[in-house]
Amino acid sequence: MSSKVCNHCGCSEIDHDHARGDAVCTNCGSVLEDNIIVSEVTFQENSLGGTSVLGQFVSSEGVKSSTMGGSFHHGFGKESRAITLQNGRKKINHLGSQLQLNQHCLETAYNFYKMAVVKRLTRGRKITHVISACLYLVCRTEGTAHMLLDFSDILQVNVYELGKTYLRLAQELCINVPAIDPCILIPRFAHKLEFLDKTHDVSMTALRLVQRMKRDWMHIGRRPSGLCGAALLVAARLHDFNRTQKDILRVVKVCDGTLRKRLSEFERTPSSRLKLDEFMEIDLEEEQDPPSFTEARWKDKLIKLEELNKMSEVTGEISSLQEEIDKALDKKPAKCAEPESTIRFSYITANCVLSTCHSQVFQSCR
Numbered sequence: 001m002s003s004k005v006c007n008h009c010g011c012s013e014i015d016h017d018h019a020r021g022d023a024v025c026t027n028c029g030s031v032l033e034d035n036i037i038v039s040e041v042t043f044q045e046n047s048l049g050g051t052s053v054l055g056q057f058v059s060s061e062g063v064k065s066s067t068m069g070g071s072f073h074h075g076f077g078k079e080s081r082a083i084t085l086q087n088g089r090k091k092i093n094h095l096g097s098q099l100q101l102n103q104h105c106l107e108t109a110y111n112f113y114k115m116a117v118v119k120r121l122t123r124g125r126k127i128t129h130v131i132s133a134c135l136y137l138v139c140r141t142e143g144t145a146h147m148l149l150d151f152s153d154i155l156q157v158n159v160y161e162l163g164k165t166y167l168r169l170a171q172e173l174c175i176n177v178p179a180i181d182p183c184i185l186i187p188r189f190a191h192k193l194e195f196l197d198k199t200h201d202v203s204m205t206a207l208r209l210v211q212r213m214k215r216d217w218m219h220i221g222r223r224p225s226g227l228c229g230a231a232l233l234v235a236a237r238l239h240d241f242n243r244t245q246k247d248i249l250r251v252v253k254v255c256d257g258t259l260r261k262r263l264s265e266f267e268r269t270p271s272s273r274l275k276l277d278e279f280m281e282i283d284l285e286e287e288q289d290p291p292s293f294t295e296a297r298w299k300d301k302l303i304k305l306e307e308l309n310k311m312s313e314v315t316g317e318i319s320s321l322q323e324e325i326d327k328a329l330d331k332k333p334a335k336c337a338e339p340e341s342t343i344r345f346s347y348i349t350a351n352c353v354l355s356t357c358h359s360q361v362f363q364s365c366r
Helices: 080-098 103-118 127-142 148-155 159-172 182-192 196-215 224-238 245-252 256-267 276-281 291-330 340-365
Strands: 014-017 022-025 031-033 042-045 051-054 056-058 064-067
Touching: 080 103, 080 127, 080 148, 103 127, 103 159, 127 148, 127 159, 148 159, 182 196, 182 224, 182 245, 196 224, 196 256, 196 276, 224 245, 224 256, 245 256
Parallel strands: none
Antiparallel strands: 014 022, 022 031, 042 051, 056 064
16 A cells, blocks of 8 residues: 555555556556556566566666566676677776776767667677777877777777778767877877987977977878877987987888978978077977978979970970071072962961960960
8 A cells, every 4th residue: 555645536545566567546446557667576486386577677778678587597688789888888998998098088988889889880890899989089089199000909900990980980970070189199109219318308399399390281181190200200319319210110100101201391391490499499480381282383383394395495496497497588599489478478387386385485484
């Protein structure tokens, strides 16, 4: 019985049946409540003498699973999605502990994983790839010094496979992932290069170099590890450390051509002509054009120079032809001479071709 009152007859004698999950008035027989969710576990005995659980299991996500029954064992009644989320949380905690991520990052990654499960993005993909993509999304949004290569090294999988899964999740979950700031990777790489007591000084010089590269538009569309490698190599040489390119490549994990190209691009900027003291004290206000834009301008100039050379050759041939025509007109025989109209026509044609070439050369120079 209960202290509740029936809404129909006003009787206070209400019968609660926890096995069926309902409440019935004993006076008028009205069903007052139905499908009451209770935390009590009720068992019943079948004809064979075994026991089974009554009721339905409701997960923490608010989704109701199938009816509980049969032999009772640990984990019985959990739906497949709940089991998937539980396994995902375990793997996220395990991988996050290897990367030394804090609890906030792990909880955020788990929320990303739940969103991926709801949108069915885990189907057809390995769970390790999805979990790595979720953790890397957290690293990008929180600004930690982790790269996708770190996940690839731990899991021993292809980094491009992880990259495909990461891009797919970021697109489907509508997450605006910020660009990586190369400055957050400088202390990590500097520590691995073992500068001893001058690690801080070398890091500060490398950070200033990276900031200068960012002002000169060298970081747009480039891998941040390439900029960090070039900055650390220059900073190490400025502080009298003999670090070879192989040492830098072993730490930042880029190819030799990428490192050489970043160094050559920085060499074309005015900041590369400053001494160490001047570079640390003077901030050049003028920003340089992006390297790709400057390289395209150089290619256009080379093409125009080649066109000018071709035009000069054509102009020289036309000038020699005009001289021959003038000589032929001056030394014209009396009997065997060609008709004057033909010579005049050739002369006029040569002059027209010459004027056209001059106009094309003038337009190319503009």
